[in-house]
Amino acid sequence: DSGVTQTPKHLITATGQRVTLRCSPRSGDLSVYWYQQSLDQGLQFLIQYYNGEERAKGNILERFSAQQFPDLHSELNLSSLELGDSALYFCASSSRGGEQFFGPGTRLTVL
């Protein structure tokens, strides 16, 4: 158990819908990272937050957004969903410069 929690574990939805994925980092970690993992794209970095502020952006689509709240949990919002958005979405947390600890992931299926 890495100490990072993600909810829900599985999510099945339809195209055009909007979903919210939630992540709680390890106690004391200020950084939260979001990744998308799919068979064809591999592990793609989406976005990083540090203590409530956006720190780095990767291959995140405009239909996707994220935020980190004062209690340091983070949410990833995915809207206007397409079939190709079906993937595993991982959250990770770290202390500054340290290794990332990954959550168990949310498996999103868009039908």
Added chain:
Amino acid sequence: AQSVSQHNHHVILSEAASLELGCNYSYGGTVNLFWYVQYPGQHLQLLLKYFSGDPLVKGIKGFEAEFIKSKFSFNLRKPSVQWSDTAEYFCAVWDNYGQNFVFGPGTRLSVLP
């Protein structure tokens, strides 16, 4: 921007064979280096890390990695693989200059019993 390459997309070995997975990052400066493993159906777990000091780093499950600064490399090794090592392996770099974390594309290891 920092980038990480891994030499092999897919490696197939028999049990007891030796393993070396290559990893290179694009430029120097102060970096922290990591190898992660992802077993089928699971999330990524840390195998080992290098921050400073002895460039030969020992990790869990008999894995080790060697940091060669002049080659910008951080190769992962294991003298004798087991079937249970079948997984995907990711090299990653924390770039202190860019303050970002970059993963390599991953190498899939299949160990045949």
